[in-house]
Amino acid sequence: MTHSTQQKLWTLPFIFLIIANLFTFMSFQMLLPNLPPYIESIGGTSLQVGLITTTFAFAAIIIRPFIGHMLMTRPRKVLVMVGSVSLLIMTVLYPVTQVVVALLIIRFIHGIAWGWSTTVNGTAAVDLVPRRRVGEGMGYFGLSVTVGMIMAPSIGIFLYQNYSFDLLVWISAGLGVIAIILFAFTSFVTPAQVYENQKNPPKFSFVGSLVEKKSWYPALVTILNTFGYGSVITYIVIFGNEQGLSGTFLFYFFNALFATLSRPITGRYFDKHGPWKLIxxxxxxxxxxxxxxxxxxxxxxxxxxxxxxxxxxxxMMPALQAWVISKTTTERSGIANGMYYSSIDLGIGASAFLLGFVYQFVETATLFKLSSFLFLVVMILTFLDQRKQTKPWQAPR
Structure with missing residues (x-):
């Protein structure tokens, strides 16, 4: 099926993809804030608490150039299904052992599956969205990412604190199964250029498939942006325990609620005015x-x-994704999308690793204060890029 030129956004495949991706992110994100306290509870050191996030992020970044290159020559559906099934397999392995080193290995392989799945799913969304409505379309698709990243941790924290880690894992796996079923019934679009590339496959370059040069600036902004979020996702449960706060999940719930309510407005604003003032x-x-x-x-x-x-x-997150994609071509959107998700993982992974060292010497609240200044750097870099613009913003065609 070739890339459609129609401007209709809400097609059945796009709706199925959004819902399936939501279940994928919920399945994964339910585990994310609970792995650090779980590692701590079975005797893990403060450094190992940070490594549980860093090893996953490193693996996801390493695999994405290969997936980005495969997306230039392969139809979407098989790649989507492989990623989704791999995530399910790795999820159910967590209760098998309480040896921290073994869990770090599982986490590394899980990171490979995550890097595969997020890159392919995001690219599949780009293929389904009309180019001139990329900000609005990726904004709605980004809801599946944002709500999954923000709402699922609140559910996961509630299950972990009130029941058990094993129950949390099995519910997470159940959501993964639902995602697989939905992906199986989704009709994907593959750009015509992909079939042309099959006749004369482009040469693989690790750096060329990792980095889309045209999109490097918004990718850098994304890294700095997610550094702050990395401190939240790694340490908020530990912070809640220290402060005696029983409603840590409320932070995630209201985070998801207000991100969802604002999304239709911010997506349309991006398409009309660009990313700068919004970010x-x-x-x-x-x-x-x-x-x-x-x-x-x-x-x-x-x-x-x-x-x-x-x-x-x-x-900010869907605006950054749309910004990254808007600067490249349709053919290289898979690579640009992979770089965007690698930027997220690099920001979160670097945050967990660096703050893992700092955590030994300061209170948890101080970690949030320190990482908050990265958002000011994001503000400055975005303002400087806006100053360079000489032409009015135009939505990509």
Whole structure:
């Protein structure tokens, strides 16, 4: 099936893909904030707590150039199914052992599956979205990412704190099964250029498949942006335990709620005006939210911080993805999309690794304060790029 030139956005395949991707992200993100305290509970050191995130991120980054190259010559559906099934297999392996080293190996392989799946799914969405509506379309697709990243951890934290890690894993696996079924019934679109490339396959270059040069600037901004989120996802449960806060999940719930409510507005704004003012405002909101989180001593504080973080960080991520994609060609959208997700993993992984060392010497709240300043750097870099623009923004064709 060749790439459609029609401007219709809400097709049945696009709807199926959004829902399936939501279940994929929920399945994965339910585990993410609970693995660090789980590792700590079975005797893991503070460095190993950081490594559980870093090893996964490193694996995801390493695999993405290969997937990006495969997307230039392979139809979408097989690649989507392989990624989804691989994620399910790795998920059910976590309860098999309580040896930290073995869990780190499982996490590394899980990272490979995650890097595969996120790159392929995101590229499949780009193929289904009309080029002139990429901001709006990827904004709605980004809801499946943002809601999964933000709502699922709240559910996972609730299950882990009130039941058991094993139950958490099996519910996560159940969501993965639903995702596989939905992907199986989705009709994917493959660009015509992919079939042309099969006749004369492009040569593989690790760097060329890892980096889309035209999109390097928004990818850098994404790395810095997700560094702040990395501190939240790694340490918020530990922070809640230290502060005696029973409603840590409320931060994620209201984060997801406000990110969802703002998405239709921010997606259309991107298509009309571009990414700059949107990201500048949202990074400022994220900075404030991080300090509110660090100073939280009640569940109400967590709700306020989560709501503000949802408006800020939750609105920024799909805008950054659309910004990355808008700077490249349709043929290389898979590579650009892979670089975007690698930027997320690199930011989160670097945050977990570096803060893992700092965590030995400071309070958990201080980690949130330190990482918050990365949002100010995002604001400055985006402002500087806006100053360079000489032509009015035009949505990509």
């Amino acid at each position: 500048i405002v949202c990074s400022g909101l994220s900075f404030i939210a991080m300090w509110l989180l660090a100073l939280s001593n009640s569940n109400v504080d967590l709700i306020i911080a989560g709501s503000l973080f949802g408006l800020g960080y939750g609105s």
